[in-house]
Amino acid sequence: MEKRVRFRSRWLPYLLVFPQIAVTLVFFFWPAAETVRYSMLLQDAFASKIQFVWFDNFTTLFQDPNYLASFKLTAFFSAVVAISGLSISLLFAVFADRVLRGANVYKTLLIWPYAVAPAVAGILWLFMLSPSIGILTYVLRSYGVQWNYYVNGNQALLLICVAAVWKQISYNFLFFLAGLQSIPGSLVEAAAIDGAGPVRRFWTIVFPLLSPTAFFLLVVNIVYAFFDTFAIVDATTQGGPAQATQILVFKIYQDGVQALDLGGSAAQSVVLMVIVIALTVVQFRWVERKVQY
């Protein structure tokens, strides 16, 4: 944190940080403060009367069954996306890690989906799972599965889960691969000489040493599931059918931009802010404590 060398200037540092601080103040802090303020206001339908109501919006929120349902849904969704995303990419990373011919080819082929926009990912899966013409729908039907996510809420949820996980595999894979490569080869060799087979080596040596990476990715994936998946939902199910895919971030958009409920949507935003802050703090604390061996 401390550098021995410091330049002396009264005005230069301020000039250098100015652009970033300016944008930060204007487009981050001010709107964030406004969000907090809105969350404590109540506007009527025509925005003509504004009342300051302290935490009433929040109490209304937590008593609203729709909101609570959305909350539960989002928690479930992020758990599914995070856990399946991590497991699948870990499997790929372990299999693709060194001593394998063509490891670089596999790596390249598994990394590029990182470049795909969540919105596009959603649309790709939308197309393949379209109830009328989707190619996967066709396959499912030949197995007797009636696929129509327009009416079946669970299927809609499955759709966004699959699209979300598909997109995240690359990111997780990259980090797991890097994590695996930072484990000294001699540790694994020593375990092999000690008599441990590949499976035992993985669970007793590799996985424990990979846990900082895994934890970091867990938090990142949860944040991803909470926020970046807005595009997936908007491009595919728009929260439906019947709020089956109305994750929190989408509800904020619907209530705020479409229904123009400023207070309620702002209150929801504040709740999300608290969640993000908690997650970020946890992540940084853990990363600080990451042991250097």
Place this chain on the structure above:
Amino acid sequence: MAGIQLRNIVKRYGSGKHELQVIHGVNAEVGDGEFVVIVGPSGCGKSTLLRMVAGLEEITQGEIQIGDRVVNQLEPADRDIAMVFQNYALYPHMSVYDNMAYGLKIRKMPVAEIRERVNKAAGILELSHLLERKPRQLSGGQRQRVAMGRAIVRAPQVFLFDEPLSNLDAKLRAQTRIEIQKLHRELGITSLFVTHDQVEAMTLAQRMIVMNAGNMEQFGTPEEVYHRPASTFVASFIGSPPMNLLKNAPSGRRDGAILGIRPEHIDVADTGWELQVETCELLGAERLIYGRLGGDQIIVRVEESGPAPKPDSMIHIRPREDRIHWFDAASGKRI
């Protein structure tokens, strides 16, 4: 306990036009309970050879036998060996006790027996008070001992050491060398020890394999290697300062031959070869005289109480006749 036989060991990497052969046919027999050091400069193939014995590298050609089994097709876990790595390879998330017990737990040894073995090894290595610590809480020397402890508890047929002292400072290195010697005297397990340091080789080895660019140049006791080096490489690698190798010896010259004479086997005299002195170094108990003789550079070692010639002066030196070695100029081999 068992001997090790290396028969025509060849190692090749890659294939087709990218093929690279790094070990060109090594033959050696290590006796039961013997401590053999494999020594050579970086890149000579010594670690590769060791790893082939361990099963961490495939044997391209040839056979390795441990005890009465040919082990070419056996996995490391089945060869009944233990290895000490250069960077110790201690499991960072396990305590010292668990590090040492790991291999035994895998072999389903009863807990009581594990405890007995670990405690005994810890006692020998003076680690008993550190058993609950994690590796990151230990000093370099302590980690080294844990690595050795892990090998000892397994009571294998063979110990393999891959440059274990390279990461220690000079003082610790000397201390640990003595500990390894003591350990070998007590346990008497067949050991292969790889190092690039010829001092370690000379002090630890009962016999040593001197390797250069994938070839085994000599396999003998420290005395044999020092007094009767088989090639110019061995002659200049073993011994410090290195043996003088003269292409243009002034006397007793056989054509096409290189004369070898160690610095400590040259005397300053009134007559003999004419040495043009370049510089002198006082090392405390002895003095090194650097000079030129004909076209060759020569180092002479004398007692500190002996002559101290000035630079650019000329002195006479005489090699001891019975200490002269001859090497073929073309092949480098001893004549």
Place this chain on the structure above:
Amino acid sequence: MMIERRPFLTFVRHTVLIAGIAVVMFPVYIAFVASTLSFDEVLHVPMQLWPGTHLLENYAAVMAHGSAKGSSAPVGQMMINSLIMALVIAIGKIAISIISAFAIVYFRFPLRQTFFWMIFVTLMLPVEVRILPTYQVAADLHLIDTYAGLTLPLIASATATFLFRQFFLTIPDEYAEAARIDGAGPLRFFWDVVLPLSRTNMAALFVIMFIYGWNQYLWPLLVTTQESMYVTVIGIKRMIPGGDAAAEWHLIMATAMLAMLPPVLVVLLMQKWFVKGLVDAEK
């Protein structure tokens, strides 16, 4: 991780990886095939699995005038918008963050810590938690439907600043001291020493930020109202009309392929730097 030489294990590894790649590639392959079919062919159930013959026709059509049943914004224009957004955001973020990081690391000034924490806090304020007020600010500043509006609010990046800061902390002090003795001021030092050393990091960040900018969805959704300002990812979505049977999937998929092309190219071409940068950025 595999030390044993069992060929069966190797076979399993290759098989799983190939299967994984197939699953990962499959949606894109289907999209590609769809983008080469005609309207009737793409609606045929099941859709054929090999490419058709309408590739040039479809791509030319969407580039020029979008789709007919959904949004008719020309995709060509949208690609330009996306490109501008991605480039400005990538370059802008790098430029702003690198000088901020330089100031924070190499100067001691009051409020230094404060500024640092302010930047840190923005990590916890993704645009999704402040949509309406940010929109309000943009509207107040007359930034709706402008390139500035698309890019400016997204241009402050805590991640980039952190990455640069971390990197600067590893630059040996000797360089700065030598520069001072040589008579170079902070700006010269920055330009002649720090900047060249940061090239790899900048390349890696460029990839990440370009993709970030190109793939932005929520913010462009809010801040653009005219079709001429749409970005590609928004455009695709707008091509899907209410129900799903009547959509011109072959055109939609063509647009999707176009939307994926530049970011994927950037990743593939700069893969080495990208991988290094991504892993370093989050540590």
